[in-house]
Amino acid sequence: MSLPDEMTAVEISEPGGPEVLTPVRRPVPRPRQGEIVIRVAFAGVNRPDALQRAGAYAPPPTASDLPGLEASGEVVALGDGVDQWAVGDKVCALLPGGGYAEYVATPAAHALRVPRGMDMRAAACLPETxxxxxxxxxxxxxxxxxxxxxxxxxxxxxxxxxxxxxxxxxxxxxxxxxxxxxxxxxxxxxxxxxxxxxxxxxxxxxxxxxxxxxxxxxxxxxxxxxxxxxxxxxxxxxxxxxxxxxxxxxxxxxxxxxxxxxxxSTLRPQSDIAKAKIAEALLHEVWPLLDARKIGPIHDSEYPLSDAAAAHRRMEESGHIGKIVLKVAG
The missing domain is CATH 3.40.50.720 (NAD(P)-binding Rossmann-like Domain)
Structure with missing residues (x-):
């Protein structure tokens, strides 16, 4: 599958409040060794995103500067050495950053299949939590x-x-x-x-x-x-x-x-290997409970990607119950 050259994303224009979240055009990421590129359907909104926006939680040196630590979507490109996924697979994934965008790259080992019967909006609520x-x-x-x-x-x-x-x-x-x-x-x-x-x-x-x-x-x-x-x-x-x-x-x-x-612990600074081990444990210990619908994400609200600032305001007002998501694609 050929990737477009550009995508819509939301960047942090400068450290500050929700108003600094700005829609922009960015190059579409290409997968590096061991990575996949996901066409994002939904992105989860989390407190670390707000900390990063405020200038208090810098991304790792090799990560995207865009906020967003989890997403659901479709695999559209594979890096060298990736054999556990195929183009077209539906996944949710823990991200090093970059989820507030139409496309995102992440280590293949940090992605998990969408649980049986779960829609993409719900799946986007899973990885970070x-x-x-x-x-x-x-x-x-x-x-x-x-x-x-x-x-x-x-x-x-x-x-x-x-x-x-x-x-x-x-x-x-x-x-x-x-x-x-x-x-x-x-x-x-x-x-x-x-x-x-x-x-x-x-x-x-x-x-x-x-x-x-x-x-x-x-x-x-x-x-x-x-x-x-x-x-x-x-x-x-x-x-x-x-x-x-x-x-x-x-x-x-x-x-x-x-x-x-x-x-x-904090999750983001941990090594790719450590996160892959957590993903493997989740697949064996937790995903069967999600497949059986014995547990599941609690959804609070949904905002379009272009209105990420409103999603951050909702989170920081602390009135929400459960997860807030951004809708990126249908």
Whole structure:
């Protein structure tokens, strides 16, 4: 399949607010060794995109400067050495960047088939959240059936994914959210108890049930010492973002006495090999659940690519439940 020379994309004209997201014409990427090029149907919108837009999350040196870390679409070109995909295959993929465009290149090993019966809009909601949740909750956090998981930001894309996946794997799930509607959504997805953090103290709630074995946190800041108080003995705190800031004062003596662990990761800086291993684990451990529709993405809203600024405003207002996507092609 021959590729066009140019495409429509949305770039970050300068660091700033949503208004700096600007439609432009760009060259269509060509696949390098081990890469595929995808004609994008939908692109997911994620908090790291907003951080990059604000100038706080630079892309890796070899990545596109365009925002967008996940997309769904059709494979239209193969780089040398790619034999697991064919032109015309429908995929969703984790991207190093570049998803806010009609075409994007990504390592072939970071793409996954679209789950059975799933449309492209839903498939675009999968990669960033499922890679993040699987690698942090189940690999780093080692959550086991019967253990208690506390998910902060339970109504976010990450949160709704973590609730469902932990529920299906036999964990007891608790979540925090900032409104009655969001708490209700978390409980519909399988949270045993949703905690409105504006009205209740999650530390008290979790202590009342024996403490959390694993906490998935994207808040940081003053949540860090409170998370340690909410953990059970041998509990694991898994940090994936710092919406409340990356610094806190922590007394490590109780952590040592109670044998607790603090860990965490960011996805984008990890090696291509590490991401490929996560993709392989997802294919075997999670994709059968998606095929069977036992779990699935929660969709909040859709915007055209040209209105990416409105999608960012929606995300930063924090009123959404689940994922926001950009429609790039039909």
């Amino acid at each position: 499922y890679f993040t949740v699987w690698s942090n909750v189940f690999q780093r956090g080692a959550l086991q059936a019967g253990e208690r998981l506390l998910v902060h930001g339970g109504s976010s894309g990450i949160g709704t994914t973590a609730i469902q996946l932990a529920r299906e794997r036999g964990a007891r799930v608790f979540a925090t959210a900032g409104s009655a509607d969001k708490c209700a959504a978390c409980e519909r997805l399988g949270a045993e108890r949703a905690i409105n953090y504006r009205e209740e103290d999650f530390v008290d709630v979790m202590k009342g049930v024996g403490g959390a074995d694993v906490i998935l946190d994207m808040v940081g800041g003053d949540y860090i010492p409170r998370n340690l108080k909410a953990l059970a003995e041998d509990g694991r705190l898994v940090q994936i973002a710092f919406l409340g800031g990356p610094k806190a004062e922590v007394n490590f003596a109780p952590l040592m006495v109670r044998r607790q662990t603090i860990t965490g």
